[in-house]
Amino acid sequence: MSNTRLPGWLSASREFLIPLLALLVLMAVWEASARLFAIPEYLLPSPSRIVEDMAAMGGQQLGEHMVATLRTVLFGFFLSIAVSFPLAVLISSSRLAADAIYPLLVLTQSVPKVAIAPILVVMLGPNEMPRVIVTFLVAFFPLVIAMTTGLLAVPSELIELARSCRASKLQELFRVRLPFSIPFIFSGLKSAIALSVVGAVVGEFVAAERGLGYLITSATAFFKVPVAFGAMLVLALLGIVLFQLIVVAERVFFPWAAAEERR
Template sequence: MSNTKVQGLLGASREFLIPLAALIVLMAIWEVSVRAFAIPEYLLPAPSRIFQDTTAMGPALGEHTLATLRTVLFGFLLSIAVSFPLAVLISSSRLAADAIYPLLVLTQSVPKVAIAPILVVVLGPNELPRVIVTFLVAFFPLVISMTTGLLAVPPELVELARSCRATKLQELLRVRLPYSIPFVFSGLKSAIALSVVGAVVGEFVAAEKGLGYLITSATAFFKVPVAFGAMLILALLGIVLFQLIVVAERVFFPWAAAEQRR
């Protein structure tokens, strides 16, 4: 592995460890405050009680976490698969941009909580509605970031490529796409965080497994520590997935990561 990739990996590890340390400090302050002020458990349980009640669920907790993770990843990958061709189409044609942008705004103007029950009725109470809700939440910032990156290429670079008789595909792959990498990863970071939100929204509406389902069922039976535990696992899941994208950017595109830190 080259020195640049090693430095990128070390930098990404540092960005992962610092938030983790901050989270541990926050948990310690939380524990001390709850015990010092004798806050009732039904209002704010201590982290130790949350850990105790949540881990008591055993393998069921892992099943709920994996169910949510699967929905998050499916929705996130679907958002990438749809966003890239849309961004290419929008950036290559003004007519396509005028036709597609209003539709993109329309998908974001309708609350996803309102769409989810309709999807359940149309598609059935399975995982597909949850994946689609996750996709609808995540893909918009990704499309915007990709489109912005593809259009941000300096005109002189485009003219140089065309003067060398580059085809549209070569211009896309060798000029526009490499230049847009920082924008793409910025969109990916937003999309993965929003994917966690979308998955939980879908699970609130219709699910038999998942951390969102666990939160609703736990609060229905006044198991507040379990609900807090599921919420903390969701937060950790979002942090880990976000940092994985940071690591991928630092390792495979260190120059793009350096550009974003300027």
């Protein structure tokens, strides 16, 4: 009995079509429930009402809020990469450094970011820098852990082979440890980009003049609940798009690492 195979284009787009179909079903159930049970819009607005209010706000205004949040997310994300890589290399290369740095990393994560954000605003002023730092603090910890785990997960046989070929520490890092740790690094990058969106919104809740987080707080203050829901959905969409960009980058530049993760 022969197996029925899906067409190539359908098989390739399966990962996109199934979540999209599930989302459409969810929206349809949401819309029907809001209308059938006459749920007040200040409790749970229907998707059609959300779209209507967001359209009335204007694309230019919504775009300005999106760009402001996206800029904070990307600044914080790339800053987390710039700091996490040298920290991971230092931790993985020295037991003494690991013992000294790990408690400090845990300390940065034990303090709620909502408590840090107002202090940063007082120290640095009501500009974008406090929001970027909050985003960085939220995103960099899982990235450091993932990078360190990957650098330490290299089989000892590969390290011994590199050293028998008289490879320097730098060659060992870039030719052995880093290629082996690519799946770990991209796993950390995916977590970091998702958390960057959360960190940016936390910063905007505390002090911002624009951004999707600011839009949520200002809309709820004036009981414009559909607009707040719309901003929340845009945030979710932004997080999904950024996450998928990391996935695509991994599959394009490191297809073997993406195949390893799917096992």
